[in-house]
Amino acid sequence: MSRINCDVINCSHNNERVCYANVVTVGGKSAHSDSETCCASFLDSMVYSHLTNNVNDPQHSCNSITCNVVTCTHNSNNVCNADSIKVNGDNVNLYTETNCLTFKNE
Numbered sequence: 001m002s003r004i005n006c007d008v009i010n011c012s013h014n015n016e017r018v019c020y021a022n023v024v025t026v027g028g029k030s031a032h033s034d035s036e037t038c039c040a041s042f043l044d045s046m047v048y049s050h051l052t053n054n055v056n057d058p059q060h061s062c063n064s065i066t067c068n069v070v071t072c073t074h075n076s077n078n079v080c081n082a083d084s085i086k087v088n089g090d091n092v093n094l095y096t097e098t099n100c101l102t103f104k105n106e
Contacts, residue, residue: 003063007088008098012045019062019087026067026080026100034103037069039087042095073104 004019013021021041028037065080074082082102089098 003061003084004065005084005086006039007086008039008042008092010045010092011039011098012043012048013041013062014045020060021062023064023066024062024085024087026065026069026072026085026103027095028069028100028103029071031069031071031103032105034099034101037072037100037103038096039089039098039100040095042089042092042098044093069100069103071106073106074102 004024006014006017006019008014009017011019013019023041025040026037027040031037065085066078067075067080068078069075074080085100085102087098088101092098
């Protein structure tokens with residue numbers, strides 16, 4: 001299983017629902033629900049094309065997740081300690097329209 005599973009199909013880092021960004025940042029500093037979080041690393045593929053090395057090799061998928069959501073139980077000194085996360089968003093144009101479904105309020 002990849003570390004970051006992503007349903008935001010128009011993100012330039014997404015290849016077959018796996019994230020290939022170098023680092024993913026989850027935002028939503030004082031979130032109380034997953035709808036108040038976001039993937040701040042989202043880049044619309046219509047604008048940015050495919051910026052990442054989109055190969056279907058788990059060794060190249062993103063494993064680095066920074067997180068500024070201080071209300072999430074998975075946040076440990078601004079690093080996500082969840083085994084994996086799931087990001088979603090339908091018809092996304094801006095990073096604020098994405099969500100981290102792994103968010104768990106303290």
